Amino acid sequence: MAKTAKFGTSDEDTSFGAGLIEALQEAIAWKRGELELTVVSYPTITADRVKTIRKAVSKSPKDFAKRFGIPARTLEGWEQGRRHPDPAAATLLRVIERNPEVVEAVVQSTLSS
Secondary structure (H helix, E strand, O other), X not given: OOOOXXXXXXXXXXXXXXXXXXXXXXXXXXXXXOOOOOOOOOOOOOHHHHHHHHHHHOOOHHHHHHHHOOOHHHHHHHHOOOOOOXXXXXXXXXXXXXXXXXXXXXXXXXXXX
């Protein structure tokens, strides 16, 4: 009769398990101050700045969505401060702020492909 293992248990060491243990040991060492890790901070974009960017390049959230491929509901959440753009979205908003025509051209060419 074959042995049956419970979910999440194994008699074998795996590379995934070894990597997970190593990562947890590193996190514990960092928490204790025994290890210094690089911390990356991304600048945030405020709700007011999102609204300013949107108003500078479009009449409405729906127009913005059509031009740049960011859903109007998402944009409205950012503008009202209920949600915040993640680092990639914040970067995209900065690019739209500086050169909206390029972003619009890329989005439109992607949609027509």
